[in-house]
Amino acid sequence: MKVFISDDQEQQRLWLTDIITAQLDELGFNYELASVWQPDDVLDAVKKTSGPNIYFLDIVLKQATNGIELASKIRDYDPDGFIVYVSVREDMMPETLNAMTTPTGFISKMDLFNREKFAPHVREVLEVIKKRLGTLNEAPEPxxxxxxxxxxxxxxxxxxxxxxxxxxxxxxxxxxxxxxxxxxxxxxxxxxxxxxxxxxxxxxxxxxxxxxxxxxxxxxxxxxxxxxxxxxxxxxxxxxxxxxxxxxx
Missing domain, CATH: 2.40.50.1020 (LytTr DNA-binding domain)
Structure with missing residues (x-):
C-alpha cells in the first residue's frame, strides 16, 4: 500500500507528511510513502500499483488538474483506494460527492499547524480506513x-x-x-x-x-x-x- 499526499504548498505538505506518517506508524499500517505529489506524477505512480492506496488530496492545486479531478482519475485505476480531502475549501464538500469520487473523509485545514487539534482528525480517518481494510482482507477469495x-x-x-x-x-x-x-x-x-x-x-x-x-x-x-x-x-x-x-x- 502506498500513501500519497498531494498539496502544492511545500510547507503544508511537509507538515502534513509528518502528522500523517506519525499516525500511520502508531496505528501499525504497512505502507510506503510516495515521493510524488503533482497530479500527473501521482497518476503515473498509481498505474504501477495494485492498490488499494491512501490519498490525501488538497482540492485547490495550482496545477492543470485540481484535487477533485485527480481523485476522479485515480478511481479509474484504484477503485477501492481511500481518498481523503484535506482542504480549507469546506464549501466544496458537495462537489466532491457530486463528482462521485467516493471520499473516505474530509479534513479541514482550519487547524493546520496545530498538532494537538489536527492529529486527532487524521487519526479518526485512518482508524476508519484500517477497519475497512480488515473487512477487505477477510472477504473470501472468489x-x-x-x-x-x-x-x-x-x-x-x-x-x-x-x-x-x-x-x-x-x-x-x-x-x-x-x-x-x-x-x-x-x-x-x-x-x-x-x-x-x-x-x-x-x-x-x-x-x-x-x-x-x-x-x-x-x-x-x-x-x-x-x-x-x-x-x-x-x-x-x-x-x-x-x-x-x-x-x-
Missing part, C-alpha cells in the same frame, strides 16, 4: 464451484490457468498449474463464474486467466501460459486479445 455428476469442484479463481471447450462434447476442461479437470458443463456456464477474476472470456472455446499469460505471439496466434501450455488460435481469433490489450494501454 472461487469456481461446479457440480459435475459425482464430482464437486471448488477452485480458487486465481489458481485457474485457463478453461477450454472439449469439441464434440458438452464438456469443458479446467486447467490449473499442475492438474486438469474434465467437467460435464458448457464452457459458457463456467464463464458465468469467471467474471470476478482477471479472465479474458471473449474467445468462444477458451477462457484465459490474464495473470497466467506469459507471452503472446500475435503473428503466430500463440499464447503461452505459466504452466507451460502453448495455446494456438487463428489470426481472426487472436485479434480479440490484441484489441483487449490495446484498451489497457
Amino acid at each position: 472461487t469456481l464451484n461446479l457440480h459435475s455428476g459425482a464430482l464437486l469442484l471448488k477452485l480458487k479463481l486465481k489458481d485457474i490457468v485457463y478453461c477450454e471447450k472439449v469439441h464434440g462434447l458438452r464438456t469443458a476442461r479446467i486447467v490449473t498449474e499442475n492438474q486438469g479437470y474434465l467437467v460435464h458443463k458448457n464452457l459458457s456456464t463456467i464463464k458465468e463464474q469467471l467474471v470476478s477474476g482477471h479472465f479474458f472470456n471473449d474467445f468462444q472455446s477458451y477462457a484465459l486467466n490474464l495473470d497466467k499469460i506469459v507471452t503472446v505471439n500475435f503473428n503466430k496466434g500463440l499464447v503461452t501460459m505459466t504452466n507451460g501450455d502453448a495455446l494456438s488460435f487463428s489470426r481472426g481469433t487472436i485479434k480479440k486479445l490484441r484489441a483487449y490489450y490495446q484498451t489497457q494501454e
Whole structure:
C-alpha cells in the first residue's frame, strides 16, 4: 500500500507528511510513502500499483488538474483506494460527492499547524480506513464451484490457468498449474463464474486467466501460459486479445 499526499504548498505538505506518517506508524499500517505529489506524477505512480492506496488530496492545486479531478482519475485505476480531502475549501464538500469520487473523509485545514487539534482528525480517518481494510482482507477469495455428476469442484479463481471447450462434447476442461479437470458443463456456464477474476472470456472455446499469460505471439496466434501450455488460435481469433490489450494501454 502506498500513501500519497498531494498539496502544492511545500510547507503544508511537509507538515502534513509528518502528522500523517506519525499516525500511520502508531496505528501499525504497512505502507510506503510516495515521493510524488503533482497530479500527473501521482497518476503515473498509481498505474504501477495494485492498490488499494491512501490519498490525501488538497482540492485547490495550482496545477492543470485540481484535487477533485485527480481523485476522479485515480478511481479509474484504484477503485477501492481511500481518498481523503484535506482542504480549507469546506464549501466544496458537495462537489466532491457530486463528482462521485467516493471520499473516505474530509479534513479541514482550519487547524493546520496545530498538532494537538489536527492529529486527532487524521487519526479518526485512518482508524476508519484500517477497519475497512480488515473487512477487505477477510472477504473470501472468489472461487469456481461446479457440480459435475459425482464430482464437486471448488477452485480458487486465481489458481485457474485457463478453461477450454472439449469439441464434440458438452464438456469443458479446467486447467490449473499442475492438474486438469474434465467437467460435464458448457464452457459458457463456467464463464458465468469467471467474471470476478482477471479472465479474458471473449474467445468462444477458451477462457484465459490474464495473470497466467506469459507471452503472446500475435503473428503466430500463440499464447503461452505459466504452466507451460502453448495455446494456438487463428489470426481472426487472436485479434480479440490484441484489441483487449490495446484498451489497457
